[in-house]
Structures are given as C-alpha cells and as structure tokens.
Amino acid sequence: MTGVSASPPARPRVAEPMASDASPEAGLDKLRTPSFRLDGRRALVVGASRGIGLAAAHALSQAGARVTLVARSAEGLEQAAHALREQGGQAEPLVLDVTDPVAVRQALADRAPYQVLLNSAGTNRPGLLRDLQDRDLDAVTDLNIKAAFYLSREVAGRLVDAGLPGSIIHVSSQMGHVGGPKRTVYCASKHALEGLCKALAWELGPSGIRVNTLCPTFIETELTRPMLADPAFRDYVQSRIALGRIGRVQDVMGAVVFLASDASALVTGSALMVDGGWTAA
Numbered sequence: 001m002t003g004v005s006a007s008p009p010a011r012p013r014v015a016e017p018m019a020s021d022a023s024p025e026a027g028l029d030k031l032r033t034p035s036f037r038l039d040g041r042r043a044l045v046v047g048a049s050r051g052i053g054l055a056a057a058h059a060l061s062q063a064g065a066r067v068t069l070v071a072r073s074a075e076g077l078e079q080a081a082h083a084l085r086e087q088g089g090q091a092e093p094l095v096l097d098v099t100d101p102v103a104v105r106q107a108l109a110d111r112a113p114y115q116v117l118l119n120s121a122g123t124n125r126p127g128l129l130r131d132l133q134d135r136d137l138d139a140v141t142d143l144n145i146k147a148a149f150y151l152s153r154e155v156a157g158r159l160v161d162a163g164l165p166g167s168i169i170h171v172s173s174q175m176g177h178v179g180g181p182k183r184t185v186y187c188a189s190k191h192a193l194e195g196l197c198k199a200l201a202w203e204l205g206p207s208g209i210r211v212n213t214l215c216p217t218f219i220e221t222e223l224t225r226p227m228l229a230d231p232a233f234r235d236y237v238q239s240r241i242a243l244g245r246i247g248r249v250q251d252v253m254g255a256v257v258f259l260a261s262d263a264s265a266l267v268t269g270s271a272l273m274v275d276g277g278w279t280a281a
C-alpha cells in the first residue's frame with residue numbers, strides 16, 4: 001500500500017482567474033495582460049512587522065489589497081500599519097503567535113476570509129549537527145512547518161466554505177531546494193514546506209485556491225544581519241550569487257504581487273526563485 005488513492009479527485013472544477021479580463025474568446029488584437037492589481041482583496045500578511053514580510057505588506061497594499069499585518073510584537077505592527085495607512089492603504093495590526101493553533105483558529109474565525117495569505121514568519125538555527133539541541137529542531141519546526149500548516153488550514157478552510165478563490169504564498173527559501181553548511185534544520189524545514197505546498201496545490205486546485213512558495217536567496221534583514229556581519233561568510237554568500245550582490249527586501253516585492261494576483265492565474269504548486277542564480281549553479 002502506498003497510501004495514495006488511484007482515483008482522481010471528484011469532479012474537479014477548473015480554477016478561473018479571479019477577474020476575467022483574459023477571456024479565451026478575446027481576439028488577438030484584444031489580448032490584455034491579466035491584472036497585477038488586488039483592489040478590494042483581503043490579504044493576511046504574517047511576519048509583517050519587519051524584514052521580508054514588511055516589504056510584502058507594502059507591496060500588497062500598493063497593489064490595492066486591504067492588509068492585516070500579523071506578528072507577536074504589537075509595537076512593530078502598529079508602526080507598520082500606521083505607515084501603510086499614511087500612504088493611503090488600508091491596514092490593521094493583528095497580534096498573534098502563529099505557532100499556537102488554537103489562537104490562529106480563533107483569530108481567523110471572527111474575520112472575513114482572506115483571498116491572499118502571505119506567510120513570511122520563519123526562523124533559523126544555523127549550526128553543526130552535533131551542536132544542535134532538540135529545542136533548536138522544535139523551534140524551527142514549530143514556526144517554519146507547523147505554523148504554515150495551521151495558517152493554510154484556516155485560510156483555505158474559510159475560502160472553501162465561502163466558495164472564494166485565493167492565493168496562498170509561503171516564503172520558503174533557496175534552502176528549500178539545495179543544501180548548505182550549518183543548515184541541517186533550516187533546510188529540512190524548508191524542503192518540508194515545499195512538499196506541503198505542492199500537496200496543497202493539488203488538494204485546493206479544484207477550489208480555485210493556488211498555493212506557491214517564494215524562495216529568496218540571502219536578503220539583508222534582522223534574521224541574517226548577524227551572519228552577514230562576518231566578512232568571510234558575506235564573501236561566500238556573494239560568490240554563490242550570480243548577480244554578485246546580496247538581496248534587499250525590495251527584491252521580493254514584485255514576486256509577491258505576481259503570485260498574489262491574477263497575473264499568475266495558472267501558477268500553482270510552484271516555487272518562484274528570487275535567488276540571484278544561486279540554485280542555477
């Protein structure tokens with residue numbers, strides 16, 4: 001027994017683009033690029049108080065989405081939501097520890113469904129295998145895998161109940177596709193996240209919900225600043241990036257909007273590499 005059913009999912013529906021300005025009947029002279037806009041859509045951005053998640057919140061807000069910003073610390077969230085509102089966006093903070101499945105369920109139960117989930121909460125415990133503790137494995141697993149599962153379950157469940165399409169994006173990593181020194185636990189977690197998303201793409205495709213990962217190379221954030229402060233490590237990282245520079249949070253913003261919007265209407269189960277060529281070596 002493989003545990004895999006031989007029969008296909010019951011009567012799968014074709015997932016239509018969320019806004020249909022790309023009619024198959026349109027003549028070639030009427031072809032229009034599907035919209036990158038997200039006006040009126042609700043976006044849940046997890047890990048939005050700083051780093052990649054904060055940049056993603058700005059990108060989604062600039063594309064017209066109404067964003068809910070999630071992190072554990074109220075202060076960073078309030079600042080981020082205030083900045084988005086100052087720029088004309090609609091943004092609200094939501095203090096939540098996404099490693100707590102009961103808290104995730106309760107927080108989302110009272111809110112309208114989110115058509116976009118951008119999950120950027122993640123952590124790393126770099127180290128040699130022999131030095132890593134059980135608590136390192138637990139911390140990385142709890143946030144990088146289990147929280148992604150909880151968030152996907154609640155967001156997708158609400159969309160399916162409401163009959164709405166959506167786009168789920170988990171920030172994975174180039175390390176979800178390759179190995180690297182002192183990255184045992186991190187690579188294991190990101191490879192698992194890739195598997196979770198591929199399986200979910202199949203489960204949720206018939207409901208018009210797309211599931212993809214975004215896979216950056218090293219980006220300067222609070223998470224990586226201590227590692228990149230070591231000149232030898234910085235040189236090593238730069239030597240592995242074909243474009244010859246370490247990433248900035250701005251480098252992920254276009255990819256976030258692409259995956260969230262109708263511009264990527266037929267993209268699911270995919271990993272979008274934003275890695276400067278690292279995995280092309």
Ligand SMILES: NC(=O)c1ccc[n+]([C@@H]2O[C@H](COP(=O)([O-])OP(=O)(O)OC[C@H]3O[C@@H](n4cnc5c(N)ncnc54)[C@H](OP(=O)(O)O)[C@@H]3O)[C@@H](O)[C@H]2O)c1
Binds near residue numbers: 050052071220
């Ligand atoms: N930076 C890179 O080079 C890089 C490269 C590839 C992939 N990634 C991935 O990109 C993601 C974001 O990385 P980053 O560098 O932007 O990290 P970061 O600067 O450390 O930001 C992490 C964000 O997640 C929030 N967070 C952490 N634990 C949480 C929890 N239990 N519940 C809710 N929110 C939580 C943090 O806020 P609070 O602490 O207030 O909760 C913060 O807003 C991670 O998944 C990381 O693995 C990063």
